[in-house]
Amino acid sequence: MKILKLGGSAITDKKAYKKARLGQIKKLAKVIAEIWKKGERDLVIVHGAGSFGHAVVLKHDINGGINSDKQRVGYADTHAACSELSLFVVKALIGEGVPAISIPPAVIIKQKNKRICEFREGILNDYLSADYLPVLYGDMVPDNELRGSVCSGDQIMAWLGKNAEFLVFVTNVGGVMDDKGNLIPEITKNNFEEVSKHLKESPNDVTGAMKGKIKELLDLNKTSYIVNTDPERVKALLMGKKTTCTKIK
Numbered sequence: 501m502k503i504l505k506l507g508g509s510a511i512t513d514k515k516a517y518k519k520a521r522l523g524q525i526k527k528l529a530k531v532i533a534e535i536w537k538k539g540e541r542d543l544v545i546v547h548g549a550g551s552f553g554h555a556v557v558l559k560h561d562i563n564g565g566i567n568s569d570k571q572r573v574g575y576a577d578t579h580a581a582c583s584e585l586s587l588f589v590v591k592a593l594i595g596e597g598v599p600a601i602s603i604p605p606a607v608i609i610k611q612k613n614k615r616i617c618e619f620r621e622g623i624l625n626d627y628l629s630a631d632y633l634p635v636l637y638g639d640m641v642p643d644n645e646l647r648g649s650v651c652s653g654d655q656i657m658a659w660l661g662k663n664a665e666f667l668v669f670v671t672n673v674g675g676v677m678d679d680k681g682n683l684i685p686e687i688t689k690n691n692f693e694e695v696s697k698h699l700k701e702s703p704n705d706v707t708g709a710m711k712g713k714i715k716e717l718l719d720l721n722k723t724s725y726i727v728n729t730d731p732e733r734v735k736a737l738l739m740g741k742k743t744t745c746t747k748i749k
């Protein structure tokens with residue numbers, strides 16, 4: 501299985517409130533369709549929530565748990581927003597002839613203190629083995645301690661990544677950059693400390709942006725790639741070829 505994440509930074513305008521970048525979604529749907537038409541059937545898509553998630557979570561003040569009726573409405577509203585974005589993604593894929601099914605993490609994942617503790621992967625595997633393209637996403641999920649919490653697309657990637665050949669992360673940047681804006685071609689446990697100096701905090705990002713993403717990946721014994729939205733680069737990686745990106749081992 502290969503897993504492709506369409507980052508919230510790539511498919512939404514993260515500075516806005518619930519603004520999808522439909523042109524980017526269509527462009528990425530076309531690349532996925534190309535791979536699909538070549539016969540790829542062992543693929544899972546995960547997408548971020550971008551401005552349908554982070555900003556909505558902050559607006560409702562639900563990043564520290566669900567403790568009131570008002571926050572329950574906030575949880576429901578955020579889940580609905582993330583699902584709205586997911587519909588844009590699957591509709592673009594269906595428009596390109598790909599049988600994409602949006603699977604809400606809110607109904608198959610459970611967390612304990614913001615970490616996944618239960619993942620009903622059966623539904624996902626049923627769709628995969630029936631030759632559909634499952635699409636999961638960053639969402640609100642039930643939480644044993646907090647009653648509800650954010651589950652990032654990156655955490656879903658890391659969980660599913662245990663059974664994957666490799667993981668590809670499409671973002672709005674060409675990869676991980678150093679302070680001078682040069683691409684860091686490879687990150688391993690050996691250079692992570694040095695690389696972390698270049699990872700900036702993003703206060704409005706409830707899942708830690710690039711730093712959060714890399715932390716999710718370091719303990720995973722799989723190769724991941726962070727790449728921009730250039731269709732040729734995304735296609736190259738999905739076909740197992742080299743391209744300009746950051747490789748995380």
Ligand SMILES: Nc1ncnc2c1ncn2[C@@H]1O[C@H](COP(=O)(O)OP(=O)(O)O)[C@@H](O)[C@H]1O
Nearest residue numbers: 507508509548671675676677698699700709710
């Ligand atoms: N050293 C760095 N190199 C690249 N991006 C970085 C770095 N430090 C912080 N970032 C931020 O991380 C963002 C990518 O993470 P994120 O917004 O979470 O992507 P996604 O929405 O695709 O998960 C970049 O847009 C950038 O603002």
Ligand SMILES: [Mg+2]
Nearest residue numbers: 548707709710
């Ligand atoms: Mg992110």
